[in-house]
Amino acid sequence: MLDFLTAPSIPRVSLSIDETHLALVELQRRRGAFGPRRLGVQSLPPDLVRAHFTEPNIADEAALAERLGATAEEAGLGRLRRLTVALPEGSTHSLVISLEHAPGSRAELQQMLEWKVERNTGCQFADLRVSHRRLSPFHGRVQWLAVATHREVIEQYERVLQGLGWQAGVVMPRHLGEAQWLMRGRGHEDRALVSFNEHGFAVVVVRGAEPIMLRSLQCAPEEREDEFYRLMVFYRDRLLPGESAITLNRLLTLGTPEEQRRYRQVLADALEAEPEMLTPPQLGLDLAPGAPFSQFAAAAGLATLAWNR
Numbered sequence: 001m002l003d004f005l006t007a008p009s010i011p012r013v014s015l016s017i018d019e020t021h022l023a024l025v026e027l028q029r030r031r032g033a034f035g036p037r038r039l040g041v042q043s044l045p046p047d048l049v050r051a052h053f054t055e056p057n058i059a060d061e062a063a064l065a066e067r068l069g070a071t072a073e074e075a076g077l078g079r080l081r082r083l084t085v086a087l088p089e090g091s092t093h094s095l096v097i098s099l100e101h102a103p104g105s106r107a108e109l110q111q112m113l114e115w116k117v118e119r120n121t122g123c124q125f126a127d128l129r130v131s132h133r134r135l136s137p138f139h140g141r142v143q144w145l146a147v148a149t150h151r152e153v154i155e156q157y158e159r160v161l162q163g164l165g166w167q168a169g170v171v172m173p174r175h176l177g178e179a180q181w182l183m184r185g186r187g188h189e190d191r192a193l194v195s196f197n198e199h200g201f202a203v204v205v206v207r208g209a210e211p212i213m214l215r216s217l218q219c220a221p222e223e224r225e226d227e228f229y230r231l232m233v234f235y236r237d238r239l240l241p242g243e244s245a246i247t248l249n250r251l252l253t254l255g256t257p258e259e260q261r262r263y264r265q266v267l268a269d270a271l272e273a274e275p276e277m278l279t280p281p282q283l284g285l286d287l288a289p290g291a292p293f294s295q296f297a298a299a300a301g302l303a304t305l306a307w308n309r
Helices: 061-075 106-121 151-163 174-183 221-238 257-271 293-307
Strands: 013-017 021-030 033-043 082-087 092-099 128-138 141-150 167-173 190-196 200-207 210-218 250-254
Touching: 013 174, 013 293, 021 061, 021 293, 033 061, 033 293, 061 151, 082 151, 082 174, 082 293, 092 106, 092 128, 092 167, 092 210, 106 128, 106 141, 128 151, 128 210, 141 151, 141 167, 141 210, 151 167, 167 174, 167 293, 174 190, 174 200, 174 210, 174 250, 174 293, 190 221, 190 257, 200 221, 210 221, 221 257, 250 257, 250 293
Parallel strands: 013 082, 082 167, 190 250
Antiparallel strands: 013 021, 021 033, 092 141, 128 141, 190 200, 200 210
16 A cells, blocks of 8 residues: 555546445546546446455455456546545445644654554554645644555455556545545635445544544444434544634535435534535536445545555
């Protein structure tokens, strides 16, 4: 897993793997707007992919390879070689690490990051692949974004991709791929993402071009709105700088129109504000009517990184 800031080049083709479907997209950009040049979306049979942080995710590697090949054929990407990949929610851990003081040396920084990652994942650092980048300081504290994947999990995905002759450079959790659409936004106001999955939902709050809060929760559908409300209260009470006014006024909800309406209202109740619901055109994405944006948002978000050079 390579850090997306240090990767020498990033292809415009990206794959997202979910428990229920695959999405493969090649992105293009015209007149300042992105759009799929090629797109393939394939459903997966139950239990072929089961997201887990420490256990193998793929029940039948040959069957997944066959589905991936069919997705590439649907997209017209038969000669695919390099791509970026978003893994299912639950296969990775991502966290914002806050350090009370700046480390005195690179070795001390590495020790502190390793300890924080081990504490949050419950795994030995040697058993993980970890990518990290420094974020802007907050309340005088040094902050880092870390993404951890268990070696056995990432190696299984790599084995399947390599069997097809595909090479994955950048690898991210699904929610960070989706959050790229918010991190591309201009201005310094805060923006939030809500992304649903089979076991719960993920929330990312972005400030400027950086994530300041990452949460992936497993809970029953009837508990999700209450959990989202608690997260937004935490944001209101703990993540606003000083006595600053709330600037979280835009929300991207990857779900049904009814879910978009309900979670906008939950956010409004928690923050006592009226957030704007973000749509693909507002994100700079030109789509045909009916295009399943929620299914390929992570893949397309990753593909935008090709224009960050």
